[in-house]
Amino acid sequence: xxxxxxxxxxxxxxxxxxxxxxxxxxxxxxxxxxxxxxxxxxxxxxxxxxxxxxxxxxxxxxxxxxxxxxxxxxxxxxxxxxxxxxxxxxxxxxxxxxxxxxxxxxxxxxxxxxxxxxxxxxxxxxxxxxxxxxxxxxxxxxxxxxxxxxxxxxxxxxxxxxxxxxxxxxxxxxxxxxxxxxxxxxxxxxxxxxxxxxxxxxxxxxxxxxxxxxxxxxxxxxxxxxxxxxxxxxxxxxxxxxxxxxxxxxxxxxxxxxxxxxxxxxxxxxxxxxxxxxxxxxxxxxxxxxxxxxxxxxxxxxxxxxxxxxxxxxxxxxxxxxxxxxxxxxxxxxxxxxxxxxxxxxxxxxxxxxxxxxxxxxxxxxxxxxxxxxxxxxxxxxxxxxxxxxxxxxxxxxxxxxxxxxxxxxxxxxxxxxxxxxxxxxxxx
Amino acid sequence: xxxxxxxxxxxxxxxxxxxxxxxxxxxxxxxxxxxxxxxxxxxxxxxxxxxxxxxxxxxxxxxxxxxxxxxxxxxxxxxxxxxxxxxxxxxxxxxxxxxxxxxxxxxxxxxxxxxxxxxxxxxxxxxxxxxxxxxxxxxxxxxxxxxxxxxxxxxxxxxxxxxxxxxxxxxxxxxxxxxxxxxxxxxxxxxxxxxxxxxxxxxxxxxxxxxxxxxxxxxxxxxxxxxxxxxxxxxxxxxxxxxxxxxxxxxxxxxxxxxxxxxxxxxxxxxxxxxxxxxxxxxxxxxxxxxxxxxxxxxxxxxxxxxxxxxxxxxxxxxxxxxxxxxxxxxxxxxxxxxxxxxxxxxxxxxxxxxxxxxxxxxxxxxxxxxxxxxxxxxxxxxxxxxxxxxxxxxxxxxxxxxxxxxxxxxxxxxxxxxxxxxxxxxxxxxxxxxxxxxxxxxxxxxxxxxxxxxxxxxxxxxxxxxxxxxxxx
Numbered sequence: 001x002x003x004x005x006x007x008x009x010x011x012x013x014x015x016x017x018x019x020x021x022x023x024x025x026x027x028x029x030x031x032x033x034x035x036x037x038x039x040x041x042x043x044x045x046x047x048x049x050x051x052x053x054x055x056x057x058x059x060x061x062x063x064x065x066x067x068x069x070x071x072x073x074x075x076x077x078x079x080x081x082x083x084x085x086x087x088x089x090x091x092x093x094x095x096x097x098x099x100x101x102x103x104x105x106x107x108x109x110x111x112x113x114x115x116x117x118x119x120x121x122x123x124x125x126x127x128x129x130x131x132x133x134x135x136x137x138x139x140x141x142x143x144x145x146x147x148x149x150x151x152x153x154x155x156x157x158x159x160x161x162x163x164x165x166x167x168x169x170x171x172x173x174x175x176x177x178x179x180x181x182x183x184x185x186x187x188x189x190x191x192x193x194x195x196x197x198x199x200x201x202x203x204x205x206x207x208x209x210x211x212x213x214x215x216x217x218x219x220x221x222x223x224x225x226x227x228x229x230x231x232x233x234x235x236x237x238x239x240x241x242x243x244x245x246x247x248x249x250x251x252x253x254x255x256x257x258x259x260x261x262x263x264x265x266x267x268x269x270x271x272x273x274x275x276x277x278x279x280x281x282x283x284x285x286x287x288x289x290x291x292x293x294x295x296x297x298x299x300x301x302x303x304x305x306x307x308x309x310x311x312x313x314x315x316x317x318x319x320x321x322x323x324x325x326x327x328x329x330x331x332x333x334x335x336x337x338x339x340x341x342x343x344x345x346x347x348x349x350x351x352x353x354x355x356x357x358x359x360x361x362x363x364x365x366x367x368x369x370x371x372x373x374x375x376x377x378x379x380x381x382x383x384x385x386x387x388x389x390x391x392x393x394x395x396x397x398x399x400x401x402x403x404x405x406x407x408x409x410x411x412x413x414x415x416x417x418x419x420x421x422x423x424x425x426x427x428x429x
Numbered sequence: 430x431x432x433x434x435x436x437x438x439x440x441x442x443x444x445x446x447x448x449x450x451x452x453x454x455x456x457x458x459x460x461x462x463x464x465x466x467x468x469x470x471x472x473x474x475x476x477x478x479x480x481x482x483x484x485x486x487x488x489x490x491x492x493x494x495x496x497x498x499x500x501x502x503x504x505x506x507x508x509x510x511x512x513x514x515x516x517x518x519x520x521x522x523x524x525x526x527x528x529x530x531x532x533x534x535x536x537x538x539x540x541x542x543x544x545x546x547x548x549x550x551x552x553x554x555x556x557x558x559x560x561x562x563x564x565x566x567x568x569x570x571x572x573x574x575x576x577x578x579x580x581x582x583x584x585x586x587x588x589x590x591x592x593x594x595x596x597x598x599x600x601x602x603x604x605x606x607x608x609x610x611x612x613x614x615x616x617x618x619x620x621x622x623x624x625x626x627x628x629x630x631x632x633x634x635x636x637x638x639x640x641x642x643x644x645x646x647x648x649x650x651x652x653x654x655x656x657x658x659x660x661x662x663x664x665x666x667x668x669x670x671x672x673x674x675x676x677x678x679x680x681x682x683x684x685x686x687x688x689x690x691x692x693x694x695x696x697x698x699x700x701x702x703x704x705x706x707x708x709x710x711x712x713x714x715x716x717x718x719x720x721x722x723x724x725x726x727x728x729x730x731x732x733x734x735x736x737x738x739x740x741x742x743x744x745x746x747x748x749x750x751x752x753x754x755x756x757x758x759x760x761x762x763x764x765x766x767x768x769x770x771x772x773x774x775x776x777x778x779x780x781x782x783x784x785x786x787x788x789x790x791x792x793x794x795x796x797x798x799x800x801x802x803x804x805x806x807x808x809x810x811x812x813x814x815x816x817x818x819x820x821x822x823x824x825x826x827x828x829x830x831x832x833x834x835x836x837x838x839x840x841x842x843x844x845x846x847x848x849x850x851x852x853x854x855x856x857x858x859x860x861x862x863x864x865x866x867x868x869x870x871x872x873x874x875x876x877x878x879x880x881x882x883x884x885x886x887x888x889x890x891x892x893x894x895x896x897x898x899x900x901x902x903x
Contacts, residue, residue: 024759025755025759026755027460027754027755027760027761028460028462029501029561029751029752030459030460030500030565031561031564031752033499033564034540034564042444043445043473043518043519044445044447044452044473045456045500046447048455050455050500054454054455054457055451055454055455058451063451063454064451068451070451070452087563088688089687089688089750089753089755090752090753090756091687091755
């Protein structure tokens with residue numbers, strides 16, 4: 001029984017050591033195995049939560065070096081989807097433990113160049129703006145779509161992801177406002193505002209219809225989720241501080257998230273800055289103001305639109321950082337329920353990751369493709385023309401995968417569908 | 430070993446053979462991580478043909494091996510001490526479902542709950558439901574003769590096994606059945622052999638029709654004794670519930686603090702979870718009788734649930750209780766003893782006294798209906814003094830269970846963890862007879878070596894080991 005005893009810590013003072021109590025909570029029951037997309041796809045326990053926790057513990061014990069190429073490969077291959085947290089009876093805070101491990105590993109081994117490049121772009125507005133501008137130009141010119149047929153698979157997928165974000169032009173409309181709720185402001189997000197600006201406008205209109213007065217927040221930046229997940233916690237903390245200060249100045253009661261990944265991140269700023277004496281309280285206060293758009297709408301009703309005579313059947317695929325990261329499951333379906341033009345059903349394995357996972361699909365394209373494959377199969381079997389999900393990464397991963405496979409199915413955010421229904425309803429415009 | 434690894438890689442693909450020390454760590458334990466044994470390598474065949482080829486290659490060199498499903502076992506049964514670890518989790522196809530005959534044929538790596546989900550649309554299910562059913566494999570269930578709450582009425586794994594195609598350790602392929610057409614019940618011998626007799630490449634199991642109606646009752650008690658007596662009272666009254674589970678206060682609290690909180694009353698000394706199922710006619714009368722019996726035995730309150738969501742919530746806490754104990758302390762010992770049902774009340778009091786004497790916290794959560802105790806002790810293995818007290822307490826508890834006419838395992842298997850108790854339970858002649866039976870299947874004793882029968886207790890074992898060592902050195 002002395003096997004689990006750990007006399008000395010090989011990584012004293014590391015984030016991983018601080019996360020040790022979370023690792024100790026694991027009783028090795030194995031309930032996480034069937035919930036883990038990479039275990040199901042790769043069929044090796046080193047690519048499961050239980051196996052990865054064993055590796056992290058071994059790093060603390062000094063049995064495995066924090067820059068061991070084989071061990072870090074298995075930790076790199078984790079999506080961070082946190083489906084294991086939903087399955088775990090012992091309450092292992094796996095997402096937090098994983099980020100601590102990645103931060104610890106990053107101190108011993110630099111991140112892969114691709115990851116560093118992408119993270120640098122998202123951390124700096126002067127790089128991000130031109131990058132998104134270029135992306136939009138590639139999309140609008142049709143080059144992105146065209147190149148999916150010409151490029152090798154490794155590059156065809158990013159092109160397809162970009163092409164899938166295209167929307168037919170829609171008339172902007174002015175929602176009828178009746179101020180019954182509070183005041184709210186939107187985290188516009190980097191990818192959301194860069195590639196899905198109509199979706200952000202739709203979010204503002206839908207909240208206005210449901211009684212919220214929308215405020216604008218200047219000076220906000222990327223939420224830092226991509227950085228925290230990849231092990232670049234320092235950058236994540238800097239971005240978090242910029243956002244906290246910006247949203248403190250906005251004055252709105254609620255900070256709304258229409259991206260599941262950003263929402264989970266912003267709700268964890270309190271944890272991220274807990275040991276920073278100057279910021280801990282401000283971060284916790286900010287996190288307490290953060291609300292997912294579906295949860296906010298569900299609390300407000302949401303205001304329904306008249307049921308169409310032949311509503312379109314659509315599928316719902318839960319983003320991991322909504323379902324597992326924030327444990328928000330019913331509200332997106334309530335939003336779709338209020339949308340009279342559709343009837344929604346979750347995909348059978350809606351709780352399973354699509355393989356997007358931040359920048360995972362860019363740095364681990366093979367694994368991401370294997371995780372996506374069963375999702376595409378389920379969508380084909382569902383017999384729908386539209387799949388809804390609520391995270392820009394998931395919209396693009398599923399959308400790109402569908403496009404590459406030659407499918408005609410498109411991806412949309414639930415709020416886009418509700419907004420379109422409100423636009424047709426004379427009582428809301 | 431290098432040439433063996435090369436050959437195995439050629440058979441199953443290099444991604445499915447593990448030789449690196451760091452990557453073998455994950456395979457050092459099952460769900461009882463107090464034990465760790467390092468395999469020499471791990472190999473994961475992906476098809477029936479690959480599995481057969483791997484076993485034949487191992488036989489060629491006379492290499493010992495240990496079959497492993499999902500590693501959810503609780504007796505250290507799937508630990509490979511220097512042997513080859515043969516992971517069966519990639520063999521996860523449901524090969525056939527015969528709705529009319531109510532049978533399914535599956536590969537050994539199919540997860541228990543996956544089979545029930547796959548046949549749910551036909552109104553069928555696979556009855557044995559170990560608490561790990563969301564993760565454990567049917568091959569592992571076969572090896573351990575796994576139980577579960579609903580085995581009280583439905584019977585344990587063996588009751589539901591019809592046929593298995595087995596690769597014997599020397600590579601021969603045989604079909605084992607229950608001997609219904611005459612001949613011996615060889616599948617009966619194989620079921621529960623803990624991986625010592627061979628490896629099943631497919632198994633055909635019985636499926637049961639879903640019951641017409643189900644009622645789940647939750648009764649709470651001010652003393653554990655009253656709950657135990659209520660258990661005996663229900664069975665004595667001639668009612669056979671589908672399941673009859675007891676959880677004590679320490680367990681209730683662990684569950685209620687976890688995300689699987691089921692709404693159990695945390696001030697109760699014990700709760701009984703009683704499930705009645707079957708034809709709708711008469712079920713309400715049974716429920717009323719159970720209600721009366723438990724109240725007579727001292728139940729403070731009885732709650733009843735009939736809709737699936739409310740029933741699932743009551744069960745959720747029970748099924749995840751073991752994991753929920755992870756919140757209490759970093760480590761956990763799990764025991765699995767069976768005692769005569771009439772001795773439950775007495776034993777539980779003795780267990781509480783033993784725990785108090787050794788200053789350890791015993792959590793009881795178990796299949797009360799068939800007297801299958803699971804005294805669990807959460808503790809901190811980093812504290813050698815506490816670890817010592819935990820093991821002393823467990824040894825005493827097991828000795829008391831044997832003394833009142835019980836046995837050392839109901840469903841978890843002997844594995845590594847219960848080896849020390851085998852000699853207390855069986856005579857040398859009986860242990861020798863077990864070795865003789867094993868030799869029929871595995872003459873070189875290469876399948877899951879060192880498990881079930883203690884090495885020193887088996888007179889022929891030492892001779893076999895020295896012969897093998899001599900052979901390897903030659």
